[in-house]
Amino acid sequence: MKTGTVIVVKDLVIRVEFSQDMPEIGEILEVQNKEKSLLLVESLVSDTVANCINLRSSKNIQKAMPVNIMGKGIEIPVGDQVIGRIFNALGEPLDGKEPLSDDVPKRNILTLAKKSTSFTVSKPEVLETGIKVIDFFTPFVKGRKTGVIGGAGVGKTVLTMELIHNIARSGNGLSFFAGVGERVREGHELYETLVDYDLLKNACMLFGQMNENPAQRSLVAIAAAAMAEYFRDEQKKDILFFADNMYRFVQAKNELATIMDQIPSEGGYQPTLFSDVKILQDRLSSNENGSITSMQTIYVPADDLSDPAVQAISHELDSTIVLSRKVAEQGIRPAVDLSLTTSSLLSPDIVGEEHYELSVKVQAVLQKYEQLKGIIAIIGESELSPADRAEYAKAIKLIQYFTQNMFVTEKLTGLEGEYFTRKDTLVGISEIINK
Secondary structure, eight states: OOEEEEEEEETTEEEEEOSSOOOOTTOEEEESSTTOOEEEEEEEOSSSEEEEEETTOOSOOOTTOEEEEOSSOOEEEOSGGGTTOEEOTTSOBOSOSOOOOTTOOEEETTSOOOOOSSOOOOOOOEEOOSOHHHHHHSOEETTOEEEEEEOTTSSHHHHHHHHHHHHHTTOOSEEEEEEESOOHHHHHHHHHHHHHTTOGGGEEEEEEOTTSOHHHHHHHHHHHHHHHHHHHHHSOOOEEEEEEOHHHHHHHHHHHHHHTTOOOOTTSSOTTHHHHHHHHHHHSOOOSSOOEEEEEEEEOGGGOTTOHHHHHHHTTOSEEEEBOHHHHHTTOSSOBOTTTOEETTOSHHHHOHHHHHHHHHHHHHHHHHHHHHHHHHHHOGGGSOHHHHHHHHHHHHHHHHTOOOOGGGHHHHOOOOOOOOHHHHHHHHHHHHTO
């Protein structure tokens, strides 16, 4: 077996020297200590030295220890046995259930799926979510990407859980959930929600929560994408892919870049920010075999929507749902900022003429509302013209109309969850707008 020797130990970075053949980037190395610590080759420093990442934060790696080249990368299990299970970024079960059988197929998470050469785009298929504000402003279209953007505590995870509940309960296709750098408590809550609503039978979960090192946090979304690709390509399934939180993926990559002594970009993030995001997002795509429809949450540091990482992720999305702290403080749930929420999918070809024309009218009313708010704060609503008062009242009715009780918060609020068909939503909005 090909071997090397540890020459530098610095936090998670382990530098290994080889006298003969070098490993490839993305290959796994095994340190010959009691733990059999695993290293991932991150880069090649020279013809004889490799920079590696300590995947499990092992404390028992010392200089001069021998290292074996395993001849493979990080491999995760795929196939029917993984459905209903929970894994970490290395493909190890976390749910305490029976271990997977030895004959389960595996897939290298860094191996990209073959690109389609004959894929033709079919007519867009709108998936109903049952959530009024999403179905109207950011239609959930099969094979496309939607993002939920917001600061801490404004309801990103709750909205994601509600979407999983409403869309996945149809039983069509498979759902994959990647928990990236979020609280461990949120992972437990999601798992219990899926169990309570009998949704785990059509789902698979992968977690690299905030208690894990940045190596595992950065790899878990990639592992989930690789697993989703397998079911799309080999079993020709339509996949629902949920990621919470994409900002934590960038943050983990940034931590690794700092440890590797890479010079940060002007915004303070890793120099590979754009390519890190692009490589992952490109894997969440559709081909002639099936589709991957993704819903991603994006944490906004300090509620700054202009943050470079938030912008890099947003540019990859077809629709962005912006959650606002100001809206949340008014008691509106979901706390969607209607003026900042946008979608490139809101066109007559996709949603139909009626839906599109209504959306134009609603946006006009909401823009008028934003203009009138400043005036009312100075002179009061009574000083407005009758026409402006009518428009202002109409806007308030619309904002209140988009509030909705969630199924996944029934136990907390005591309020029964609500599901609205897209047709019902359009009828309700039309009644308000055309009064």
